[in-house]
Amino acid sequence: xxxxxxxxxxxxxxxxxxxxxxxxxxxxxxxxxxxxxxxxxxxxxxxxxxxxxxxxxxxxxxxxxxxxxxxxxxxxxxxxxxxxxxxxxxxxxxxxxxxxxxxxxxxxxxxxxxxxxxxxxxxxxxxxxxxxxxxxxxxxxxxxxxxxxxxxxxxxxxxxxxxxxxxxxxxxxxxxxxxxxxxxxxxxxxxxxxxxxxxxxx
Amino acid sequence: xxxxxxxxxxxxxxxxxxxxxxxxxxxxxxxxxxxxxxxxxxxxxxxxxxxxxxxxxxxxxxxxxxxxxxxxxxxxxxxxxxxxxxxxxxxxxxxxxxxxxxxxxxxxxxxxxxxxxxxxxxxxxxxxxxxxxxxxxxxxxxxxxxxxxxxxxxxxxxxxxxxxxxxxxxxxxxxxxxxxxxxxxxxxxxxxxxxxxxxxxxxxxxxxxxxxxxxxxxxxxxxxxxxxxxxxxxxxxxxxxxxxxxxxxxxxxxxxxxxxxxxxxxxxxxxxxxxxxxxxxxxxxxxxxxxxxxxxxxxxxxxxxxxxxxxxxxxxxxxxxxxxxxxxxxxxxxxxxxxxxxxxxxxxxxxxxxxxxxxxxxxxxxxxxxxxxxxxxxxxxxxxxxxxxxxxxxxxxxxxxxxxxxxxxxxxxxxxxxxxxxxxxxxxxxxxxxxxxxxxxxxxxxxxxxxxxxxxxxxxxx
Numbered sequence: 001x002x003x004x005x006x007x008x009x010x011x012x013x014x015x016x017x018x019x020x021x022x023x024x025x026x027x028x029x030x031x032x033x034x035x036x037x038x039x040x041x042x043x044x045x046x047x048x049x050x051x052x053x054x055x056x057x058x059x060x061x062x063x064x065x066x067x068x069x070x071x072x073x074x075x076x077x078x079x080x081x082x083x084x085x086x087x088x089x090x091x092x093x094x095x096x097x098x099x100x101x102x103x104x105x106x107x108x109x110x111x112x113x114x115x116x117x118x119x120x121x122x123x124x125x126x127x128x129x130x131x132x133x134x135x136x137x138x139x140x141x142x143x144x145x146x147x148x149x150x151x152x153x154x155x156x157x158x159x160x161x162x163x164x165x166x167x168x169x170x171x172x173x174x175x176x177x178x179x180x181x182x183x184x185x186x187x188x189x190x191x192x193x194x195x196x197x198x199x200x201x202x
Numbered sequence: 203x204x205x206x207x208x209x210x211x212x213x214x215x216x217x218x219x220x221x222x223x224x225x226x227x228x229x230x231x232x233x234x235x236x237x238x239x240x241x242x243x244x245x246x247x248x249x250x251x252x253x254x255x256x257x258x259x260x261x262x263x264x265x266x267x268x269x270x271x272x273x274x275x276x277x278x279x280x281x282x283x284x285x286x287x288x289x290x291x292x293x294x295x296x297x298x299x300x301x302x303x304x305x306x307x308x309x310x311x312x313x314x315x316x317x318x319x320x321x322x323x324x325x326x327x328x329x330x331x332x333x334x335x336x337x338x339x340x341x342x343x344x345x346x347x348x349x350x351x352x353x354x355x356x357x358x359x360x361x362x363x364x365x366x367x368x369x370x371x372x373x374x375x376x377x378x379x380x381x382x383x384x385x386x387x388x389x390x391x392x393x394x395x396x397x398x399x400x401x402x403x404x405x406x407x408x409x410x411x412x413x414x415x416x417x418x419x420x421x422x423x424x425x426x427x428x429x430x431x432x433x434x435x436x437x438x439x440x441x442x443x444x445x446x447x448x449x450x451x452x453x454x455x456x457x458x459x460x461x462x463x464x465x466x467x468x469x470x471x472x473x474x475x476x477x478x479x480x481x482x483x484x485x486x487x488x489x490x491x492x493x494x495x496x497x498x499x500x501x502x503x504x505x506x507x508x509x510x511x512x513x514x515x516x517x518x519x520x521x522x523x524x525x526x527x528x529x530x531x532x533x534x535x536x537x538x539x540x541x542x543x544x545x546x547x548x549x550x551x552x553x554x555x556x557x558x559x560x561x562x563x564x565x566x567x568x569x570x571x572x573x574x575x576x577x578x579x580x581x582x583x584x585x586x587x588x589x590x591x592x593x594x595x596x597x598x599x600x601x602x603x604x605x606x607x608x609x610x611x612x613x614x615x616x617x618x619x620x621x622x623x624x625x626x627x628x629x630x631x632x633x634x635x636x637x638x639x640x641x642x643x644x645x646x647x648x649x650x651x652x653x654x655x656x657x658x659x660x661x662x663x664x
Contacts, residue, residue, distance in 0.1 A: 078396065081238070
């Protein structure tokens, strides 16, 4: 997994609440068996007409809005557990998503792919949207070590919460598999000493 | 100290604890399907990691399969490739597969319980958010992403922070025409589509206890639709009776031993929850959704509310514009074009018997297409053995073969743009049932009535 330390970038605003993973990547694009290429269909039905031509009023089709940070309304990533949603956002080029509230499974999926979910207050989220509305070129800085996000134009800054274990993983580019494989002896011993065991299916 | 059902199961599965309190949580059962597993197997292959416990993972093909002519090769090349990939991966890694053509094939959350794979006290995961369904048996069951599918295959464990706990009590006798689906749609409408985020929910109270196992599955199934990590219900005699004699259920003395253990699981009397809600069954009417998330639901005789939160105004307006509806409208009498009865929420025998009893001797409205997709091959066979398929056919319904179908519109079962579909599935998101499709979530009874009448009616008066 790629390391995440510091990100300084413009941001793309999507001030809509309850954006579900079916919007991020519709089910009909889940037929691929690799992790690559989902960015082409990110927000497919908001971004393109049925004939494939871009919808001019959608934010990703407006060249004024650029950058590696996606800023979205509360309850981002709700619905389906499809990790393809995190893959699509990362494949498109985003490195972080900022919202006032993330759905659990999406948050976990993002973290497992080096895509940083940054949870800020509703108020701070509003400030980010206002800053971008005033100046689409406004830049944000996300510092994972310090767990801070700041808006360059207004010098406003806030802290964000982060699971300490996942923070170590992101800063170092570790993934959970490496850690879990290192636990195999402990896992085997747990299996032998369980109070109640469910037999395997075979 | 008094413990909850969730605490007891959780504690029995903590292998180790790491930085910041994250637990290495042992997983008893892992279901996989064709859509969210191929990249996980690729990951194992790249690192040359074997599957750690092959006997605890079970596979089926459901999300991306056709629901007609399943005995023939899949037409659509990408879908065929994906389903073939599952067959190949299961063969290479020694995992049991109930694939197309197998008498146990079906929607993953339907086959687990009906085969007795799902049992109280277990931890169960699957790369699908409706894994919460299995919580109806008193287990910790939740949906995971593909990276986590890979982790479970590699280690039979996941790294998890213990969620907060919520209890939702529903008390009293249900009104006429109200089903388990209406209960959960009501709960979500009260708590919103994000009201359960960060929580694991225990459903309790007399109304819940009086539900059948299938009704309880419908309740737990939609826990994720309020953002909850999962939902569960204390196991009781009904649970034990349901499991007894199922293919993978413990047998004889083992069953007795298991029941003795399962009886220790329910929440202790003095246990406390981070948050608790109580609803009265008498307040619940047949429910319908009007918007584009499952929290946007109303009782059938209510009107679409006015937006109350100015911050949320854009999202609310966008949602109603998509649905072609207005604040203040009633859905009663709303003409619809499609009815979909199926999905892991409502495709079991109880649902289909309810539909059959309603449509028997009636005819669907001429302008409506009505599709019934059974949850599994076993459900399909049971429907046929009871002759319900003939009732469906006589009423003009299309009875198909098992799969996720129009719930997520991944195969060819899609609803055309801007047309209305009354659906027994779990999500009314934009485009969920096909680009531009307008989904109205409801119970199997309300859906059946909509098909017959060609419009939404109040089944409590029917």
